[in-house]
Amino acid sequence: MEQRLDYYTLIGFSPETAAPEDLDSLTLPAQGTALLLDFDGTLVDIAETPSAIKVGARERTLLNDLSKRHDNAVAIVSGRNLHEIDHYLSGFTGTISGGHGAELRHDGEHLPGIECDFEQLEHIKSAVMEFAIIDPRVIAEDKSFGIVLHYRQHPEIECKVRDFLKSLVDDDGDFELQAAKMAFEIKPKSISKAMAIERIMTFEPFRGRTVIYAGDDDTDEVAFRFVNELGGTSIKIGEGPTTARYRTASPATFKTWLRAQSRASGREA
Numbered sequence: 001m002e003q004r005l006d007y008y009t010l011i012g013f014s015p016e017t018a019a020p021e022d023l024d025s026l027t028l029p030a031q032g033t034a035l036l037l038d039f040d041g042t043l044v045d046i047a048e049t050p051s052a053i054k055v056g057a058r059e060r061t062l063l064n065d066l067s068k069r070h071d072n073a074v075a076i077v078s079g080r081n082l083h084e085i086d087h088y089l090s091g092f093t094g095t096i097s098g099g100h101g102a103e104l105r106h107d108g109e110h111l112p113g114i115e116c117d118f119e120q121l122e123h124i125k126s127a128v129m130e131f132a133i134i135d136p137r138v139i140a141e142d143k144s145f146g147i148v149l150h151y152r153q154h155p156e157i158e159c160k161v162r163d164f165l166k167s168l169v170d171d172d173g174d175f176e177l178q179a180a181k182m183a184f185e186i187k188p189k190s191i192s193k194a195m196a197i198e199r200i201m202t203f204e205p206f207r208g209r210t211v212i213y214a215g216d217d218d219t220d221e222v223a224f225r226f227v228n229e230l231g232g233t234s235i236k237i238g239e240g241p242t243t244a245r246y247r248t249a250s251p252a253t254f255k256t257w258l259r260a261q262s263r264a265s266g267r268e269a
């Protein structure tokens with residue numbers, strides 16, 4: 001029991017948090033709302049490797065239709081590099097935050113990335129790349145503002161990967177360890193998806209709207225808490241403890257719900 005509470009505390013879940021309601025009970029108004037969406041595990045299914053995801057024309061069409069429905073107040077908030085999201089969602093011209101808030105494209109313009117200790121980051125990256133050569137059971141993902149080790153193919157090495165990455169960051173430095181789905185990442189402490197949302201919501205046409213945020217991972221919990229505090233709507237995709245107010249089973253059920261909202265309002269998505 002104590003171990004469960006420790007885990008919940010770690011991801012920011014409090015036992016007093018109400019269980020999320022079924023997403024099908026929620027109606028999404030187009031007027032006055034901004035739709036901010038995570039990518040992996042929310043818009044697309046989780047795949048065996050980062051590059052094995054399937055993104056089709058249907059996802060791109062859905063996003064463009066949603067943008068029309070919400071008067072362009074639609075954004076992607078991803079842990080991936082911005083240029084990757086841009087590649088997978090080519091044709092989507094809306095706002096994209098990449099690298100957990102480190103990068104931002106808005107109104108067709110790439111805004112300057114965050115400041116961090118790039119020298120230290122390069123040291124960390126070299127050590128991580130060396131680890132991935134010595135132990136090829138992991139997949140290293142080099143990011144503009146961090147680095148990930150994926151262990152999906154070998155779950156048995158989770159502790160080894162975590163302990164190694166943990167040894168590269170310290171309490172006083174600029175970087176920290178973040179757990180994701182079958183992966184650990186080193187990222188700047190100064191960024192989070194909550195920060196990304198806060199920044200996006202200062203821009204037109206997002207400003208003044210009620211934020212709706214959907215995500216699937218522990219890295220989205222900080223965003224759910226922030227959105228809840230703002231009085232917005234948080235949606236968890238998939239299983240697991242969460243502070244989100246609503247839940248749906250999978251990216252497929254989430255996209256079905258999004259399309260149904262558009263049909264109900266007469267604006268197809």
Ligand SMILES: O=P(O)(O)OC[C@H]1O[C@H](O[C@H]2O[C@H](CO)[C@@H](O)[C@H](O)[C@H]2O)[C@H](O)[C@@H](O)[C@@H]1O
Binds near residue numbers: 039050148150
């Ligand atoms: O914030 P997101 O858009 O959800 O991105 C989170 C991470 O997604 C990717 O990793 C995850 O998805 C992979 C493909 O489905 C999967 O193989 C991996 O196990 C997951 O952790 C991406 O590679 C990361 O950079 C993102 O931070």
